[in-house]
Amino acid sequence: MTTTELTDVDRDADGFLRDPQQWNAEIAVQIAHEAGIEELTPRHWQVVSYMRDTYLATGEAPSIRTLGKASGVPIKELYALFPKGPAKLAARIGGIPKPHGCI
């Protein structure tokens, strides 16, 4: 079995993957650990997948407002799951570029 290591993927200075295609679930778990999230629960995955799928479909990461309304995880829970900032952290774990919106 081959394991993808974080050192195998190309990331920017903030730890975001430069190429979303290099991403896989192992990478996601390792980035989560790096960010202090011990375990990616199904609720974490719901947010991460929504973030990634939206980015891959539209070319833009959803805002925190959209995330709260459309991911199925309300804002309060988003912050409980990703205390250091839900949108950016979910984007980092989901292997997509850093979101640039102000909202």
Add this chain to the structure above:
Amino acid sequence: MTTTMEPTRELDVTPAAEELPEPIAKVSIIISKGSLDGVYPGLIMANGARMDGIEANVFFTFFGLEAITKKRQDKIKVATVGNPGMHMPTLLGVLPGMSWMATKMMSRKMEKLDFPPVSEFVEMIADSGAGIYACKASVDMFGLEPEDFVPQVTGVITVGEFYEQAAGGEIVFT
């Protein structure tokens, strides 16, 4: 020759440039104005802080209280008078409907950029874990009661209590 100066200057600069400034860990944002253009910047900064994992508190004072007053928060308008940024002569700004129109235009643009209306924005910020406070002096001055405020308000506090809350962080006045 000036070459003797070069190494000294380089030595001064290099270590400082490598030393990153301490990241901001906490902000206390004061919102003191009751116009749309007075309220949004503070809300955006508070929400933005939480989005980056920065602890945030928002303190509403004077006309800023409109943003957390149930009956007022979604009726906040753009100031068309005394606002040079509107590029509108003051005498035009006083015409009936002018502020309504400017507000409508700005709200449409903000909705496109995914800016929530004031009520939803305050709720989002509260849900993100930020404290929402009303200034006691202003509440007394305007004769407001606790039931006049939206449920997200954490408390009515004095300026002294505000400084206690703000301890260890940055204070931003808007």
